Amino acid sequence: DAGVTQSPTHLIKTRGQQVTLRCSPKSGHDTVSWYQQALGQGPQFIFQYYEEEERQRGNFPDRFSGHQFPNYSSELNVNALLLGDSALYLCASSTTDNLNEKLFFGSGTQLSVL
Amino acid sequence: AQKITQTQPGMFVQEKEAVTLDCTYDTSDPSYGLFWYKQPSSGEMIFLIYQGSYDQQNATEGRYSLNFQKARKSANLVISASQLGDSAMYFCAMREGHKFYFGSGTKLNVKP
Numbered sequence: 001d002a003g004v005t006q007s008p009t010h011l012i013k014t015r016g017q018q019v020t021l022r023c024s025p026k027s028g029h030d031t032v033s034w035y036q037q038a039l040g041q042g043p044q045f046i047f048q049y050y051e052e053e054e055r056q057r058g059n060f061p062d063r064f065s066g067h068q069f070p071n072y073s074s075e076l077n078v079n080a081l082l083l084g085d086s087a088l089y090l091c092a093s094s095t096t097d098n099l100n101e102k103l104f105f106g107s108g109t110q111l112s113v114l
Numbered sequence: 115a116q117k118i119t120q121t122q123p124g125m126f127v128q129e130k131e132a133v134t135l136d137c138t139y140d141t142s143d144p145s146y147g148l149f150w151y152k153q154p155s156s157g158e159m160i161f162l163i164y165q166g167s168y169d170q171q172n173a174t175e176g177r178y179s180l181n182f183q184k185a186r187k188s189a190n191l192v193i194s195a196s197q198l199g200d201s202a203m204y205f206c207a208m209r210e211g212h213k214f215y216f217g218s219g220t221k222l223n224v225k226p
Contacts, residue, residue: 033214042118042205042216043159056212088157092214101147101209105159 002027004106006091012112013081021076021109025093031055032074033103034066035090043090049074050096078111086113115140118206120217127196128225134181135191135220137206147209148189150180153219154202162204165189196224 005024013019025032031050035043045058049068063079072093078085088110092103119138127133139148150162165173165180173180181190193200201224206217 031212035216042120042207042218043214045213045215048212050212058213090159092159096212101212102149102161102164103159103214104161105151107156107158110157 004091004093004104006089006106006109008109009107010110010112012114014114015081015083017081017113018077018079019081019111021078021089021091021111022073023076023091023093023106024073025091026104029093029095029104030072031094031096031101032068032072033092033094034074034076035092036060036085037088037090037108039087046076081113083113086111116217117141117210117215118208118217120206120220122220123218124221124223126223126225127193129198130195132192132194133196133222135193135204135206135222137189137191137217139187139189139206139208141187141208141210143210148180148182149207149209149214150178150189150191151205151207151216152200152202153205159205163191193222198224198226200224 033048034046037043047057052068065077068074088108090108091106146167148165152160163175163178165182177194179192203219205219
């Protein structure tokens with residue numbers, strides 16, 4: 001049973017470029033959340049997708065957008081990259097009908113913006 | 115106000131001893147969940163333990179236990195019989211609705 005998988009594992013971009021990160025949830029999970037983790041800090045919630053809709057959003061600008069596909073996989077898009085967007089981006093999946101709603105995380109995508 | 119506060123940036127513990135990692139939280143929602151995750155240097159977040167706001171007893175998972183003091187809004191993680199492999203970052207998190215909030219983490223170093 002595959003867990004949460006993310007691609008790519010590392011990415012280097014320059015300021016102003018656009019990036020797309022991908023995530024496949026754990027089998028049986030229907031909800032995907034994205035987190036940004038800057039160096040030395042805890043993960044910050046970006047947004048959550050359920051039934052192909054953005055259900056909740058954290059305090060991130062519109063440059064951060066996402067998508068969920070019918071197979072529950074998800075993409076995170078970041079436009080007009082800034083140096084401050086350099087971080088580890090974590091995808092987490094869960095099941096909405098589980099009251100404990102434990103998050104299962106992928107290994108992350110390390111994004112470096114030069 | 116911070117939703118999750120972890121006041122110990124770093125901790126040292128001797129192998130085989132117990133250690134407590136502190137966590138306080140802030141919410142007005144009567145229904146919430148509290149979690150602890152471990153993040154080794156590889157980066158992946160590993161679930162350790164969960165406590166629901168309505169749970170009467172403290173959660174335990176093997177060597178991990180959660181000291182839940184609802185009135186104080188604290189959810190400290192206790193690791194018994196520390197092992198070298200326990201060296202990692204530890205994050206306390208709270209689920210409020212469908213959102214998760216994470217603390218800034220505690221870096222635990224287990225000394226041989």
